[in-house]
Amino acid sequence: MHPGTYEYLSAESVDHALDLLVDHPDAELLAGGHSLLPAITNEAADPDVVVDISEIDAIRGIEVTDDVVEIGAVTTYAELQDAARLRDAATAVAEAVSVIGDEQVRNRGTIGGNLAHPVRVSDLSAAIIASDATIVTVGPHSERRIAAADFFAPNPATDLAADELLTTVEIPASTGETGGAYVKQQSVTMRYSLLGVAARMTVEGDRVSAIRVAANGVTERGVGLEPVEDTLRGERLDGDTIETAASRALDGIDTEAMIDDDQASAAYRADLLPTYTEQALETAAERAGVDVPA
Ligand SMILES: Cc1cc2nc3c(=O)[nH]c(=O)nc-3n(C[C@H](O)[C@H](O)[C@H](O)COP(=O)(O)OP(=O)(O)OC[C@H]3O[C@@H](n4cnc5c(N)ncnc54)[C@H](O)[C@@H]3O)c2cc1C
Incomplete structure (x- = not known):
């Protein structure tokens, strides 16, 4: 070479x-x-x-306010992983960066590089969608603010242009009643994720008031699992409700578009998805302060 x-x-x-x-x-x-x-x-x-662009200080670092977490594009995974404030305010993202590659990858790889150049099993795509993040970009003449779900949708209008820079990722900050989680099955040979699921859940009283769930490693780009969200929204949480919601993880996914490669067949990925969805939901619920009855 x-x-x-x-x-x-x-x-x-x-x-x-x-x-x-x-x-x-x-x-x-x-x-x-x-x-x-x-x-x-x-x-x-x-x-x-x-x-x-790695030495541009203006787009490095993490700012956490009551409402929003702002992450500069050239912030490394290691810097994110070590930020205790991020673990509380944007748990799914903090958990996702902590399981990317190995220490060397985490010391150099950046959140902006991961999102701008999304390898199809990028761990961050699910976590960013489930966290309802906004991707901020600047070009020579304008700034754009793109919702994460749109950013990953196959839509040329939201693709980054060659003269555009991803500068910031903004995530609504979690409150005490919100829990997040990211769970992943790692590829044995590549250390990339084979499949990962992120969830972010807010509970009011004993009911789910807001829920976002997304997966990577299923289709070419991260994808939201809306049927799971629809099943849980407004519900009182118990083991059966979570299991029923997780069983709907594949609903709405075009099975023809599922990744089917040397790492894992589409059928295997389809088998894994509900199980990992259930795990992510249970952990997010626990972190939202819910003691989920079996
Ligand atoms: C051994 C290994 C294991 C890995 N394991 C994982 C894993 O488990 N999970 C995972 O998600 N990823 C994994 N990766 C990928 C890794 O996370 C990369 O670091 C990431 O995909 C790219 O980020 P970077 O900062 O290194 O970008 P770079 O390699 O520097 O940039 C890649 C491209 O992205 C674009 N770009 C970068 N930054 C910006 C910006 N701010 N604005 C606009 N465009 C930009 C440019 O086109 C650039 O050429 C792994 C990589 C390796 C080598």
Whole structure:
């Protein structure tokens, strides 16, 4: 393998990065490098120019207020994993980053790189959809705010343009009555997720007042499990209710579009999905303070 040569440019600010993208329309952005550099090494990518955005301080770090968690795009998984505030305010995302790859991947990989370049089994896609996140991007002339469910939907209108930078991920902050969870079956050979399910549940009294559930490793991109949500919303929680809701995880998923590859057949993924959905729901309920009767 002989990686090509490219010009390396380091961006000092978001505006500088956007200017460099205008000057070099075929440039690739470099954040953590854990998708781009293997692609260059394998000759799947051959950019003439690489624009490094990893040193832009304005898009690094985590801000937590009462209402919202703001995460800068070049914040690494390790920085997210170590942020105790994130574990309380956006539990599913904190749990998802803590099980990505290994320590080396988590030390370099960034939330923005993961979302901008979504490998089809990205752990973050489910967690970001279930957390009702908003993806903020800037281009040369405008800013866009894209709901996570739309961002992952197969819709060219929400795809990132080549001259656009993902800058921030905003997540509504959890309250005491909200619990989140991310559970994953890891691929034995790749360490990527074979399948993962994220849930975020708010309970008022003993009833579910808000619920979001999403999965990765089922179809090409993360997908919301609306039938599960519809079954639980407004219900009083017990083991049967959760099991019934989880059993509907495959409803609404186009089985023809399910991932069927060397790692796992579509049938195996279909078997795993309700089980992992049930686990995610039980853990989210527990973290929302519910003692779920069997
Ligand atoms: C051994 C290994 C194991 C892994 N395991 C997992 C796993 O278990 N789960 C998982 O989810 N992922 C896994 N990954 C993928 C890893 O999380 C990558 O780090 C991630 O997909 C890309 O993030 P990055 O910051 O490294 O992006 P980079 O590789 O730097 O960038 C990739 C591309 O994304 C785009 N990009 C990056 N940042 C931005 C931005 N802010 N705005 C616009 N475009 C941008 C650019 O096109 C860039 O070329 C693994 C990778 C490796 C090598």
